[in-house]
Amino acid sequence: MRTYGLLIAAILLSACSKPQSRPATSQTPTAQVHGALGQIMRGILFPNANIIFAAQSKNPADIKPAADPSTATDALQSTYGGWTAVENSGIVVAEAANLLTIPGRKCGNGRAVPIDNPDWKMFVQGLRDAGMKSYQAAQSKNQDSMLDAADAITTACANCHDKYRDKPGGDAARCI
Template sequence: MRATSVSLLFLLFASASMAQPPETSERPHANLARVMQAIMFPNSNIIFNVQGQDPAAPKPVYEPGSSAFSWVDWGAGIYTGWEVVENAGIALEEGIDLITKPGRLCTNGRPVPLEQPDFVLGIQRLRAVARAVQEAAREQSQEKVIDITNQLAEACYGCHQVHRIAPRGEANRCVP
C-alpha cells in the first residue's frame, strides 16, 4: 500500500513538473485582409508562376560578394523547385484554418462571414485546390499545376466577387 502511495505521489509530481504548452490566444491578431496579404496572396502567386516557369529548371545560385548582400536572394536558394510549390499548397491549406478562426474580423470590423454559403463553398474549393497542388507538386507535374491554377482562380473569385466588391475600408466590404 505504501509503495503504491509513493508511486502515485511520484507520478503526480512528475506530471506536474512537465513543461506545459504556452497558452494560445483565442482572439486572432490580424484581420482577414492581412492574413490574405501575408499568406494566401504570395503563396497563390507561387502556384500561378508555374504557368510560365518550370519549377524543375535550374535556378541561378547566389554568389556571395557578387553584389550587395540580399537576404531575399540568399534565402531564395534554401527551398527550391517543386518543394516551393508544394509548400505553397501547404500554406494555402493551413491558411484556411487561420482565415476561418473564430473571432477573425474583416477590415470593416465585421466578423468574417463564416456561415455564408458562398464563403463556405469558397473555403471548400480552396481546400480541395490546395490539396491538389500538393499532390501535383509531389508528382512534379507542371501540366497538372497549370490546370489547377484555373480552379485556384475560380475558388478565389467565388468569394471575392461577393465579399470584395466594395473598395477597401468601406462598411459594406466583406458583406454579401
C-alpha cells in the same frame, strides 16, 4: 539495524510503486486572431498563390538558386526553392484556409468576417481543396498538372471575391 532495514524497505517499495499520474487537462488551446482578413490575404495567400501560378509557365526545377539561397526573397530561389517551394505553397494555401474560419477575425472595414455564412464555409472549403490540389500537382512535378491546380486556385479565389471583395457599395459593404 532494524531502522536501517525499514529504511531500505521503504526506499525499495517507493521505487517499485506506480508513479502518480497527473490529471489530464481538458482545455483545448484556442486559436488567437492577430491580423485582419486583408492581411491574411496579402501576407499569406497572395504570395503563395503567385508561386503556384509561376509554376504554370516556368519549370521550378529550372530555376537557379539565388547567390545566397538562405536570404532569397523569391521562394523559388530560396533554400527550399524549386518544386519544394511550390509544394510548400500548396500546403500553405490549404492550411491558411483554416485562418479564414477563426472567430474574431475582422474585415478591413471592421466588420466581422462572415464565418457562419454557408457560402463562406463553402468558399473556404474550395480554397482548401485547391491548395491540396496544388500540393499534389507540385508533388508530381508536372507543369500540365500545375495548369489545372492554378485554375482551381483562381476559381476558388474568384468565387469568394465575387461575393465579398468586389461587392458594390464601397468599403462599407465589402469584406477584405
